[in-house]
Amino acid sequence: MTITGIAAIGAGIAVIGAGMGIGKIGESAMNAMARQPEIQGKLQTSALILAAFVEAVALFGVVASLIV
Template identity: 65%
Template sequence: MLLSTVLLQAAAGVGLSKVGAALGAGLAVIGAGLGIGKIGGSAMEAIARQPEVSGDIRMNMIIIAALVEGVALFAIVVCFLAL
């Protein structure tokens, strides 16, 4: 009786960890998508206001987008490690 209870609790814990990892990975991807979209939109507005500095704005936009992608990838790896 005790062994079956322990096994059921272990199985339930594994199921919840998979759900948590999936939700965490999904939220990380959604957050990264929203962040990069906001970066791109703001960069386009800035270039429209000051076209003479479009090269600097574009370079900063790419650097910031790469940092956001790095953080999202790190979050996804942590979610997979939670499995």
């Protein structure tokens, strides 16, 4: 397997991890809103910020795997 193939596998793993992280954030946010609907505004803002952080880490992983 060439280094390009290994980099592609690393990029794929980073993207899968990001998808799982965002899914977990969404699941937890929906559970919290079902329990306490009055905090929906604050919770939505926090969930969007957390999703952006997960995407940033995934992007870093993809770039790092492609640099190698």
